[in-house]
Amino acid sequence: MNQSEQKDQLIKKIREIDHPEASLLFFRLLKDVLDVTNLADSDPRLAIVVLKNAVGISVNINVYLALRLTKTRNEGVCLWFAFPKDYFQDGKHPLTKSKDSQSRLNGPQADYVWLPLPFEQADLDRYDPDAKQQWENCLLEFVEKARRSPHIKKHNSAAYKAAIDEAYRGEIIALAAPGWHENQVNEGTKPYATLDTNGGQHQDSVPPKRPDIPLNYLLYGPPGTGKTYYVQQLRREFPDAHFVTFHPSYSYEEFMEGIRPDLVGGQLSYRVKKGIFQEACEEALRKAGYASFGSCLDEGPARRAERFAAAPGHLLVIDEINRANLSAVLGEIITLLEPDKRLGAGNELWLTLPYSRNRFGVPANLYVVGTLNTADRSIALLDTALRRRFAFREMPPDPELLADIAIEGIDLRALLRTMNKRIEALYDRDHTLGHAYFLGLKTYEDLCEAFRGKIIPLLREYFYDDWEKIRLVLGDNERQGKDYDEQLVRRMVLNERELFGEEVLIQPDAYTYEINPALAGGAFDQLPKEAFIRIYRK
Known part of the structure; x- marks a missing residue:
């Protein structure tokens, strides 16, 4: 059978199946098979068979x-x-709920089980x-089991080409189901507002649920200002959201797609793996009623x-977006x-x-x-191209959120406001303290622990252990008038003669x-309460 005849055979079978979206999903999964196994069209271990006596298409690797x-x-x-049979040993897996699945699992003992799943x-x-x-682990094992498929003479190269070539796949589907793109959207992936044949929305359609934010949105501010909290609220509204945290070694291959090694059963293979951004885009496509980028781009x-x-x-x-090389x-x-x-844009x-x-x-x-x-x-150090494409929202510290919180006479709102004014004067507004450091505090012990374990270490990082500046932020300098036992960071005169036996340091005043x-x-x-009160009050 030549390639033209194979193409006609494939189109006829897809017509019989009469489910274009299932056919598109099949070709996408077939592409996964080829990516995992690295089998070429001419490899004798592979046979893609258009069934003669049944409405279907099979992919065989060796005898499997x-x-x-x-x-x-x-x-x-x-x-x-x-699937490996032991994958379903407990019998509680969601894929095994049907009676047909249970009968297959309880059948003859074998290493593998084959399960039909509804589209x-x-x-x-x-x-x-x-x-x-x-499933992919099984595919790799199948490749190593033998060296030739008994169905090789029935192999359909047109189906292979449809799996790896999106344009050709689109042509096959268009010939098998003319007009499908114009009028059909599968119920499982139908968008909230469906379209009538005149291009308008049905009167009973539900408005699509979308976040009330720009398409590209960047929240910026010092630590502890509620950026992650804001994102968590969004994720509650959209629980299927994708989430990733960037870090310095994060790469394009992880975010978009890349060739990654995969070791199964001692066999090392390399295949193209999708990154989280591509997965998120595919989910957005499905919500618009598309099965793939090919079907989307083939439409008008x-x-x-x-x-x-x-x-x-x-x-x-994308959390901590600036930590990676964008x-x-x-x-x-x-x-x-x-x-x-x-x-979908202009x-x-x-x-x-x-x-x-x-594509x-x-x-x-x-x-x-x-x-x-x-x-x-x-944000001034961000790539100009990125800054132009994102809408920015500053999330500064908000002392007013602490207005009703006082711990044993300590006004947390005044405390945070005063410390941040001093930090901004000594450094900049990008390194102020967020209100989240104080929001969960209930007792005086909580406040002390926050200063000991979080705030003072953060100030040391900000000011590179410049203790005089840290003392200024905490009101421990002489002009603020704190007693010695009220100072959170104490300065002590270094007695050179006692320490070294002689005066050795150049500085006139060593501390x-x-x-x-x-x-x-x-x-x-x-620790006196005045240690905190006198940060904001003389």
């Missing part, structure tokens, strides 16, 4: 079934996966990543814009992030990814929220410093 798409009268459209549950990336990993711009406008939002949170991590994504360059752009060679764009319903700690890095022993030693009941 790796993946299958079927449609039957009883089960409807299903995708079959192979709605078959996207393992979305519904069960752990099961996806187990006007229809694409309508779908994204009617889709609910999806949230990606230019290296974001790469070409920085251009696609711009609101008018997103898929000047939409997309590109071909460097490793997978798939990619940033959906118009993806909201990217970052948090930036100004004590680590000022050493210590944290009040009552505070440092945890004897908080011996």
Whole structure:
């Protein structure tokens, strides 16, 4: 059978299955099979078979079934996966709830079990990543079991090409289901506001749920000012949000996609793995009713814009965004992030990814929220391109949140306000203290512990152990008038003759410093309340 005949055979079978979205998911999973196993189209261990006597397509590696798409009268459209049998030993896994699954698990003893999953549950990336990993482990084992598939003569190269070439896949689906993009959206991925045939919204449609923030939003401020709390509130509204924390060694390959080593059963392989940003974008696509970037980009711009406008939002949170090398991590994504360059926008752009060679764009319903700690890095040092694409919201310390909190006569609002004014005068506003350091305090012991374990160490970091500046912030300088036992940081004259036996230091006045022993030693009941009150009151 030549390639043209194989193509016709494949189109005819997809027509019989009559479920374009299931077919697209099958090809995406087939691409995963090929990425995991590194099997070429001509490899004798691989056979993609368009079934003659059944409505389905099978992927065989050696003598093993790796993946299958079927449609039957009883089960409807299903995708079959192979799993290690011991993965379901307790019998409580969600995939084994059906009677059919239980009968398969209790059948003849074997190393593997093959389970059919309904289309709605078959996207393992979305519904069960752990099961996806187990399936991929089986694929690697299948490759090593033998050297040739008994079905090699039935191999359909058109199906292989449809898995690795998005444009060709789009052509196959378009020929098998003409007009599908225009009118059909699967119920499982339907956006909240569906479109009628004239392009308008149905009268009974529900407005899409979206956060009331810009598409690209960056919260910045000193530590303890509520940035993470704000993000947590957003995540409660959007519990399926993706979350990542940047760090200095974070890379493009982790964020977008990269070739990563995978060791299973002693076999080392390399495959392209999606990063969290690509996963978040795919989830945003699904909320707009698309199964893949290919199906999205094959649709007309006007229809694409309508779908994204009617889709609910999806949230990606990047904590500590400034700790990574942003230019290296974001790469070409920085251009696609711009609101008018997103898929569904007026000047939409997309590109071909460097490793997978798939087409990619940033959906118009993806909201990217970052948090930036100004004590680590000022926003003035951020890449200009990034600053232009993000809306910024400063989150400064808010002493008013402490207005109703007083601990044994100590006014926490006045305490924080005074200390921050001094820090801003001695350093800058990016290194002030956040109100969160004081919000959870209930007792005098809590306050002392906060100063001992958090605030004084932070001030030491800010001022590089310049104790005189720390004393100024804490009101321990002479002009403030604290008694010696009230000072949180004490200055003591260094007696050179007693220490060295002679005068050896050049400085006319040599000092050493210590944290009040009552505070440092945890004897908080011996530390006068005036040690804190006289920070803000003479």
